Amino acid sequence: MSNPPVSEPLVSIQGVSRRFGDIRALEQVSLDIRQGEFFALLGPSGCGKTTLLRILAGFEHPDSGSVTLDGADLLAVPPHRRPVNLMFQSYALFPHMSVAKNIAYGLERERVPKREIRERVDEVLATVGLTGLARRRPHQLSGGQRQRVALARAIVKRPRLLLLDEPLSALDKKVRAEMQLELKRLQHEVGITFVVVTHDQEEAMSLADRIAVLSEGRVRQVDAPVPLYERPADLFVADFVGANNLITGVVTTDGLRVPGVGVLPCPASPDAVGDTATLAVRPERVRLGADGGLVGVVRDVTFFGGTTRVAVDVAGLDRPLLATVAGAAVVRLGEKTRVDWSGAEAVLLGPV
Known part of the structure; x- marks a missing residue:
């Protein structure tokens, strides 16, 4: 897998900590995520990766530390105004709406002109391979197709940063492998920076340009898949990855x-x-x-x-x-x- 050229970080996370009562979710986490990168947050349940994703989305606020996007303070921006979109694990599609209506929902809320909505929905349907299914309802789709609808809804707003929380966990093994390839193709095609949370090592290794391994709220190693696998930084990474x-x-x-x-x-x-x-x-x-x-x-x-x-x-x-x-x-x-x-x-x- 070829790595993207080194550039100034799109997102810079510095010294971020978050506690819930006696539970330490994040402890002095520092990470840089580059423009156009497919970045994975990998770790066991309870390691803090979803908390970090929710901080990026604006659903959580750190107790300390800073998060910037293009050098500007992201924490000062309310969730609905951030150029960030979060695709939930459950996909969260509206069952009573067609595929096209589900995808258009966010644009309609922003009062984008109807003609532009139609053009952008048609464009993104073609990108995810669902052009002929625009009028169907979610219950008429397979798991892989519903996942594509959720992706289309997330990218149609053209966010700078797309956050994916265990996006493939609901799919069976064969469909998951197909969607891993699709996600990678889609990310390169639309040019959006993807951050994916997963506990699946194979998924992280196959998708990501770089991976951050977390344990007990701390970053243990950040690296490309091959050096992460061949040269683990410590015993936890050596035992957890592969x-x-x-x-x-x-x-x-x-x-x-x-x-x-x-x-x-x-x-x-x-x-x-x-x-x-x-x-x-x-x-x-x-x-x-x-x-x-x-x-x-x-x-x-x-x-x-x-x-x-x-x-x-x-x-x-x-x-x-x-x-x-x-x-x-x-x-x-x-x-x-x-x-x-x-x-x-x-x-x-x-x-x-």
Whole structure:
């Protein structure tokens, strides 16, 4: 995925905090979102991502911190006057209105001339592929079509910033995959900056130019998908984004020494020698049947079609090592096998 050119941020969030009684929803959050970017807020339930989205929309106000859009104070602008639109998880379509009327609703409220409304509605219907369905009611549409109507209603007002709260969660797996492609195409075509909230790592990785990972109200890492996956900043990100093998030990000049297991390959880290640290190695970097490495017993083999996930029990480790191989695996349940990886393909996180 190509990243957009670096430019001045469209949105700048600096030191934003928000509490609800004893609950800390956001703690000193600072983020920049660039013009024309597809930006994802990723994290588990309760991490603060929806609170941050509602602050951008104007439905919440931070206890401290600033939010600017094009350098101007966004917090001073009431929600209905912000060049920002929020697409709700439920889509919130009016059941008694046609598709065209649902899309036109916001423009009619703003008293846009009728001719311009018709032109803009027709244009956006074509953009989302619903031209022939303008007269239908929401109950006559599929889930994917209703999602397109909600998107069309959100972009017809031409906001500077479109906020999407778990936009694909109500769709089944196949339709969700199709709509991920559609969202990305649409975002590039209309040129609006998208900010999506999701707890789905695959969704964030497939859609976003950059991702902010949040946990307990704090930003843990902001990065493009590939470096986020390959070089997590801390243990939380390593464990939350994708599958990972996490092994704790003591850093030596030869590798990571794990009691009862031995010395495992890890990146060279002279400054960390003697420290307790955690090694993170992705399952697709683990080799089965290697000449060296560790000996283990195959505990589970799961075939996913294009790949197979193999879990290997190794004496001394508190959880199985995971390996992902292309196609069908050649190992069987209960067999002994060797597992190994290159230290350069792992990440050292610590001290813990």
